[in-house]
Amino acid sequence: MNINKLLQNKLVIVLIFIACGFVYFYKLSEIPNGFYVDESTVAYNAKSILSTGKDEYGFAFPIYFRLMGSYTPSLFIYLSAVAIKIFGYYPIVPRSLSAASAIISVYIFYLLLVRLKIVKKQSTRLIISMFFALSPWIVFNARVGYETTFGFMIFNVGAYFLYCALSSPKYYKWAMLFLSVSTYISHNQRFLAPLIIVAYLAFFRKSIFKKENKKHIYEAFVVGLFTQIPNLLMIATPAFWIKNAQFEFKYINNFLMYLSPKTLFWQSPDIDMQHTIPKLSMGYDWMVFFYLIGIYLIARRVKLKNYKFIAMYFVVSLVPSVFSGYFHSSQRSLAFAVPLFIAIGVGVEEAVGRVNKKISIILLLLIFIYSGFSLYSSYFVLFPKERYEAWNYGYDQLANFISEHSNSEFLVDSTRNPRAYILLLYHMDISPKEYQMDVDSIYRDKYYKALPPALEYKFANVLVRPIDWAYDSTRDTYIIGDHLSVSSDQAVEHGLAKIKDFHDPFGNTIFSVFRTSKGI
Amino acid sequence: MNKLIKVLFLILYVFFVLFQIKTTNVKLAYNFSASEIDLARHRLNQYPPRLARVAYYWEEKREVQILRRLENNLFSVLDFREYFHERIHYAFAPLIFSGLYLLFRDRKKYTFVVVGLLVSICILTILGPYAIHGPVLMYPFFVFVSLLSIKELLKRK
Numbered sequence: 001m002n003i004n005k006l007l008q009n010k011l012v013i014v015l016i017f018i019a020c021g022f023v024y025f026y027k028l029s030e031i032p033n034g035f036y037v038d039e040s041t042v043a044y045n046a047k048s049i050l051s052t053g054k055d056e057y058g059f060a061f062p063i064y065f066r067l068m069g070s071y072t073p074s075l076f077i078y079l080s081a082v083a084i085k086i087f088g089y090y091p092i093v094p095r096s097l098s099a100a101s102a103i104i105s106v107y108i109f110y111l112l113l114v115r116l117k118i119v120k121k122q123s124t125r126l127i128i129s130m131f132f133a134l135s136p137w138i139v140f141n142a143r144v145g146y147e148t149t150f151g152f153m154i155f156n157v158g159a160y161f162l163y164c165a166l167s168s169p170k171y172y173k174w175a176m177l178f179l180s181v182s183t184y185i186s187h188n189q190r191f192l193a194p195l196i197i198v199a200y201l202a203f204f205r206k207s208i209f210k211k212e213n214k215k216h217i218y219e220a221f222v223v224g225l226f227t228q229i230p231n232l233l234m235i236a237t238p239a240f241w242i243k244n245a246q247f248e249f250k251y252i253n254n255f256l257m258y259l260s261p262k263t264l265f266w267q268s269p270d271i272d273m274q275h276t277i278p279k280l281s282m283g284y285d286w287m288v289f290f291y292l293i294g295i296y297l298i299a300r301r302v303k304l305k306n307y308k309f310i311a312m313y314f315v316v317s318l319v320p321s322v323f324s325g326y327f328h329s330s331q332r333s334l335a336f337a338v339p340l341f342i343a344i345g346v347g348v349e350e351a352v353g354r355v356n357k358k359i360s361i362i363l364l365l366l367i368f369i370y371s372g373f374s375l376y377s378s379y380f381v382l383f384p385k386e387r388y389e390a391w392n393y394g395y396d397q398l399a400n401f402i403s404e405h406s407n408s409e410f411l412v413d414s415t416r417n418p419r420a421y422i423l424l425l426y427h428m429d430i431s432p433k434e435y436q437m438d439v440d441s442i443y444r445d446k447y448y449k450a451l452p453p454a455l456e457y458k459f460a461n462v463l464v465r466p467i468d469w470a471y472d473s474t475r476d477t478y479i480i481g482d483h484l485s486v487s488s489d490q491a492v493e494h495g496l497a498k499i500k501d502f503h504d505p506f507g508n509t510i511f512s513v514f515r516t517s518k519g520i
Numbered sequence: 521m522n523k524l525i526k527v528l529f530l531i532l533y534v535f536f537v538l539f540q541i542k543t544t545n546v547k548l549a550y551n552f553s554a555s556e557i558d559l560a561r562h563r564l565n566q567y568p569p570r571l572a573r574v575a576y577y578w579e580e581k582r583e584v585q586i587l588r589r590l591e592n593n594l595f596s597v598l599d600f601r602e603y604f605h606e607r608i609h610y611a612f613a614p615l616i617f618s619g620l621y622l623l624f625r626d627r628k629k630y631t632f633v634v635v636g637l638l639v640s641i642c643i644l645t646i647l648g649p650y651a652i653h654g655p656v657l658m659y660p661f662f663v664f665v666s667l668l669s670i671k672e673l674l675k676r677k
Binding site (some may be wrong): 058253256257259260261262263265266267278285288298299300373381382385510 | 563566567574575578592595596598599600601604605610616624625660674
């Protein structure tokens with residue numbers, strides 16, 4: 001490659017990064033519209049660690065954060081604490097960590113493409129890297145304020161080194177380091193990392209277990225053992241096994257659901273509205289043809305080392321999501337994005353090679369415009385208007401109202417959102433030190449015992465629990481609920497007066513504030 | 521394939537096409553319900569005014585919506601879940617997928633079948649997914665590719 005070509009390459013890579021940076025950071029504090037409960041719990045616990053060295057339950061520097069019972073691996077929360085210290089306590093801060101992770105993931109994806117040599121032409125590698133970067137799946141995850149994308153990025157680095165190690169065994173220890181560290185970021189990586197290592201050892205045993213690799217394998221083993229000490233210390237606790245209860249073999253049929261072109265490129269079957277974008281799935285519809293060609297070619301050439309690696313990556317990256325439940329989860333299967341887009345790249349190269357260069361450039365341009373508008377329309381126009389409810393829109397307004405009335409008592413009905421307390425803790429900026437004193441000490445004393453969540457939460461002038469009509473209507477308090485909490489008949493029956501309504505972006509009521517007759 | 525088999529295949533295929541047409545409610549695939557029209561109108565109003573024209577083509581223009589329906593039909597044909605579980609047992613999945621691989625690997629040998637399969641996908645895309653007995657037009661190909669897989673397995677033994 002001559003200097004000019006090298007510079008052109010670098011320029012295109014820089015342009016891809018600029019495009020990614022723009023799409024990932026554009027209106028990041030406004031879209032997603034709301035601050036989702038998982039983002040709030042991460043941000044609040046990060047702040048709690050920063051100011052007290054303890055999480056919301058008052059437990060010092062946990063290995064797994066209890067949060068709302070999920071026992072999430074801790075690294076992203078500690079990283080968020082550092083980011084909050086530097087940039088402040090804003091919703092955009094944890095989201096920015098994901099955006100930065102996504103940009104690094106794009107670069108790792110490109111490096112893997114180069115290293116694999118599955119896609120031969122440099123131009124195709126750059127095009128596929130760009131479509132990977134601007135795919136709905138990656139864009140969506142680049143803009144969430146919790147651990148998924150950071151875990152994805154660290155895992156990708158590990159997988160990249162794993163492939164590099166096949167030709168240069170000095171990378172074994174680096175692969176092990178990154179894969180091992182990824183297990184401290186998200187639940188998904190806790191399953192993925194060991195799975196890919198086992199599959200790698202099984203499929204490439206002849207390349208790995210050689211006399212000359214002995215030293216490197218030993219180094220990797222030591223790195224793995226050393227970095228897994230915290231996990232090993234946790235192995236006897238119920239917190240360690242919290243997600244394993246769902247890991248059932250009967251779900252093997254889910255492979256078909258995850259690999260279906262309809263799932264990938266047309267309509268996401270994910271039932272969690274928080275995970276979906278209107279009118280888009282994980283990739284763009286036109287990718288389907290290249291996907292089918294790509295998987296055929298990978299199957300055809302699977303005996304070659306590089307294709308074998310991608311085939312292994314393809315299957316392994318889906319295993320945790322396939323076996324973890326009956327329903328599709330686009331978030332759990334995020335690791336699959338890398339082999340999926342490599343397969344699409346293989347298909348693109350095969351198809352483009354058969355078309356006239358000028359025609360392929362025109363087609364590419366049209367596809368780019370079409371994809372760009374699809375993304376703009378679905379993510380930046382429709383998504384904030386159609387998914388705000390799933391993203392816990394409106395809790396910031398509620399928190400402001402409660403804070404403005406600091407001398408009054410509030411009851412927030414949590415019947416339909418039992419996790420609402422953390423949203424209020426975050427938006428009301430309640431001091432973690434004060435909240436830790438209000439939490440039942442059993443959660444601190446038996447932290448890793450996976451106790452069931454509390455039924456009510458009390459902090460500042462707020463009580464969060466389902467309404468107890470017999471008791472609450474006789475107190476001097478404000479009752480806050482969604483449109484199903486208090487019917488007009490119930491308001492009359494219990495002598496409640498409506499004080500205020502909070503509205504969604506279309507003017508529909510999302511929360512109402514009532515005052516009990518005792519307070520009027 | 522010899523000529524007689526090709527003719528027999530063609531006759532059988534025409535029969536399957538007629539059966540598919542007879543048992544499919546084509547209207548349903550291109551019918552726009554009141555709520556769908558309402559949703560399109562609602563979405564159209566979410567765009568900034570400067571994009572009103574593009575948004576109209578994107579969200580509401582009848583021809584574009586029909587193209588989207590065709591696309592939806594194509595994805596329904598390609599949706600693996602459409603065939604398995606209710607119509608074909610999951611246990612047959614490896615047989616069918618490896619057979620499809622073999623069919624495309626030896627596509628020069630089986631051009632007739634490959635063309636038939638692609639034509640079936642096109643016909644089902646036009647007819648839509650509302651068929652009483654499902655995408656019947658695909659079943660002969662599933663039988664064929666399953667036999668290809670079995671043949672390959674026996675050859676390896």
